[in-house]
Amino acid sequence: MSTIISRLRQIQRILSASRRLPWVEVPKPGPRTTVLYQRSPPWWAKWAHAIIAVDVMLMTSIVEYTWDFGGFFRQARDDETSEKEPAETESLPLKIIGNIQEKSAAKKVFFSGFYVLSGVIFGAGILASRSRILRKVTAYKAGPRGETTLYLQTAAHPRNIGHPFPSYACSLKNGDMPSRLLVVVQGHGGWTMLVNGANVPNQNPKIGENPRHAVIRAWRDGGGWIEPSANAK
Structure with a gap:
């Protein structure tokens, strides 16, 4: 539980920091x-937003089935069709849901709460992560x-x-991972550069050259500070 709480706090800090920072038009x-x-951001x-929408639909579906909110309407429908169609063997997921619906209210709260919390962490984690991925x-x-002035677009x-x-407040x-560089801003944390597939104008990387070298050269030409360990690789 402490791990989950710390993760939620970390996500909340990242999202809050992103909202507090100024959003301005790039020259x-x-x-x-x-x-x-x-570089184009990851898929x-x-x-x-589409992934989060699916996440919300899954959460609401699980809660609905857990508490059987639509049980009355399903029962009425089943009564009408039971005489017309032969009964089918229930699938394993439906059996699991049926067993859950028969549990006590406390167990239902725990089960649905667990999935809602997991869905919230998943969705918030995606939003927090994309706000720290540079494009x-x-x-x-x-x-x-x-x-x-450096303009960081995420x-x-x-x-x-x-x-x-x-x-002067930014460093590389x-x-x-070897395929990632980190732009660290004093007092504001870091933003991730995915160097594989990156496009660096005014740089002509040699055939077979690691793309991170072109990114580092561009950063150096722009007057940015580079951590010695990053420059050495």
């Missing part, structure tokens, strides 16, 4: 803008001596919208 392409990283991030990073330099952002951060580090 249009021009001489002062440079795209440091661009589950693109279809997050584009754009650098904007305000004049020859001006500061550079899978949760609409087109041309992102989080702005000063470049190793991710939890």
Whole structure:
């Protein structure tokens, strides 16, 4: 139970942080803008709302069958069709549901509550994860001596919208896998770069070169700080 609570708190912190951060329009392409990283988000991030809709339907169906809210109407329908059609052998899922419906109210609360909680964690986890998956990073330099601002666009952002951060507060580090890099912003945590399949404009990776090297070069050219361990790989 403590693990579940800690997971929910972590998801809640991520979602709250994403809402609190400013969402601004990314500067249009021009001489002062440079795209440091661009990649299509994973399929589950693109279809997050559809996945969550299915998740909600499954949760409501399980709760409905557990408490047998439609039992009266099903019984009336079964009485009408029982004389017309031969009885069919119940499938295993229906037998399980039937056994659950016969349990006490406390057990029904536990069973339905478990699935609702699991569904909430699953759906919230998808929303939290997609808000930390980067699909584009754009650098904007305000004049020859001006500061550079990095615009982080996640899978949760609409087109041309992102989080702005000063470049001096951002650093590039190793991710939890070789195919991932982590953009860490002071006081705001990290965002994941999926380097496999990434498109890095103004970089010409050699044939067979690890794509993370092109991402690191673009980050370095943009004036960003790179953790030595990430630069070494």
